[in-house]
Structures are given as C-alpha cells and as structure tokens.
C-alpha cells in the first residue's frame with residue numbers, strides 16, 4: 001500500500017520523538033512492503049516564528065490532503081506572551097476542528113513490565129489497567145465563547161460550555177462501537193448534578209445506548225470518576241466523556257500506567273483520516289537533550305496503522321516490538337527504575353525499530 005502522511009514535528013521534544021516514530025514507520029514499510037511518503041506541516045510555536053501563524057493555511061491543507069497526520073507536541077514558554085488567538089495550542093484546536101476530528105481515543109493500558117513505575121499500590125496495579133478514554137474533542141468549553149471584559153471596575157472572564165444533541169450522539173456511538181470490540185462496558189462521565197450540558201449529555205447517551213443492547217452502560221459523576229481511577233482502575237473498559245473532563249481524566253489515567261510518556265492517542269472523525277499524537281506535551285525543559293520517551297509517539301504511529309490504514313498486523317508488530325524492548329530492560333528516564341538500563345530517545349527508538357519484524 002502507498003500512504004501519504006502529514007508530519008507535524010512541533011516544538012520542544014516534538015521533533016525528536018517524531019523522528020523516532022518515522023524511523024519505526026520506515027521499518028514497517030520495509031518489512032511489510034508498503035510505501036509511506038511524508039509531507040511536513042509546520043504548526044505551533046515554530047510556525048508562529050517562521051510564518052506568523054500557529055496553523056498556516058498551507059499546513060491545514062497538507063493535513064487535509066494526506067491519508068493521515070502524525071503530530072509530536074506543540075507549545076512552550078517562549079510563546080506564552082503571544083496573543084491568545086494565535087497561541088500554539090490554538091493551532092492544535094483549529095487543526096482538530098478543521099479536520100472534523102470529534103473523537104479522541106486515549107488508551108490507558110499498563111505494560112506489565114512497567115508495573116513498578118505506577119504510583120498506585122501494587123495490589124491495585126495487580127488487578128490490571130486496560131481501559132479506553134473516549135473524549136469528545138471539538139465541542140464543549142474549549143470551543144465556546146471566551147471573553148474577558150471590565151465590569152464595574154473589575155475584570156470578569158467567561159468561557160461558555162456548549163453541547164448540542166448531535167455532538168453527543170456521534171461521540172456516544174464511537175464509545176459504544178469501541179466497547180463492542182473490547183469488554184462491552186461503557187461508563188459515561190458527567191457532572192449532571194450541576195451542569196445543563198451534562199444533563200443533555202446523560203439523556204442523549206441513554207437514548208443512543210438503546211441501539212447497543214449488548215453493551216452495558218453506567219454513569220459516573222466526574223469527581224467520583226477521578227477518585228475511582230486511582231482506587232480501582234480495573235473496573236473501567238470504555239470511559240466516555242466530554243472535552244474538558246476527558247482532558248483532565250486522561251492525564252490521570254496515563255499516569256497510573258507508569259508514565260504519561262507511554263500513552264498514544266487517535267483523533268478521528270467520520271472518515272478514515274486521523275490525527276495521531278502522544279498525549280504528553282512538548283516538555284521544553286528536556287528538549288534537545290535526547291532524554292524524551294518516544295514510545296507514546298511510536299504507539300501513536302501504531303494506532304495510525306490500525307485505525308487509518310487498516311494495517312492490524314503491522315500495528316501488532318510495532319506494539320510487540322515495544323513490549324520486547326521493555327522486556328529486555330531498556331528504559332528512558334521517565335520509566336527507569338533500579339535494575340533497568342537507562343537509554344536516550346534515539347536508542348529507545350532504534351531498538352524498537354530493529355525489533356519490528358513481519
């Protein structure tokens with residue numbers, strides 16, 4: 001197969017981790033007889049510096065014309081002073097919405113080799129952690145009106161959270177479909193004891209659930225959910241939630257698996273084209289020092305193979321390679337523990353690439 005991939009290297013550690021993921025994709029292409037071509041699409045702080053915009057028109061076009069998009073990370077303190085309409089993060093939000101990517105899948109899965117890196121009690125970890133956060137990605141408070149004004153001599157800020165029925169219906173379907181391929185259980189997370197958005201959310205999810213009688217649906221308030229994730233993560237299969245709750249809960253879910261550096265994500269819309277990125281940020285403090293963990297990005301590339309290209313065997317080969325390298329005891333700094341071998345970003349990437357076999 002021939003696939004064209006738009007590549008957003010981004011800021012901070014972005015270029016380093018993306019470099020390793022591209023080496024992995026090239027190894028997959030070589031082993032399985034595919035041709036992958038790459039088109040750079042500058043976005044984030046580096047695009048502000050070079051083109052004066054965090055998402056230049058041409059970059060959006062490159063992404064829309066590609067079969068899929070691979071992204072490292074964007075942002076950093078250097079661009080903190082930039083006008084809010086053009087912050088690096090705005091570029092990312094415009095890209096997600098410009099590509100119509102309403103469904104963000106974030107697997108929280110613990111590699112058994114990393115059980116020791118989880119901050120949770122070993123008895124809790126022993127029950128296993130393997131759930132999927134399905135986060136609504138282009139609605140809610142992220143995309144409502146944001147405004148700061150002066151009222152009665154003081155500043156007043158507002159951010160509007162807004163959901164319409166069709167936005168909830170389509171993300172609910174993604175969650176139920178995802179559950180069908182897993183253990184057939186969905187927990188829908190909301191704050192329906194306070195928010196109208198959450199009441200509409202819950203009502204709509206219940207209605208859509210009727211189309212999926214084989215999937216069990218339960219509801220959880222978001223504060224309780226934050227607690228349950230650390231108390232008993234094995235209870236979750238698919239966790240369905242709105243944009244901002246999903247942002248917060250997915251960071252929590254990633255940390256209990258050992259490190260946020262391990263977790264990939266897929267952002268999908270109605271077609272097969274997706275945006276694949278690790279869930280961590282650009283980590284400017286360690287950028288350019290060969291310290292970053294490339295596994296989240298490499299596993300994001302594996303999700304791209306699986307979801308956008310329908311290459312399940314290739315995706316399995318990448319995930320197995322990651323397992324083997326961890327099994328052999330190699331670790332980047334964020335997942336290192338006594339008795340394991342510390343390696344840099346490049347060596348971790350190279351070892352994984354080498355392990356990929358047809």
Ligand code: IPM
Pocket residue numbers: 089092247279
């Ligand atoms: C994420 C990030 C982004 C988000 C930021 C960078 C805008 O935290 O992908 O989780 O909040 O969605």
Ligand code: MG
Pocket residue numbers: 247248251279
């Ligand atoms: Mg986040």
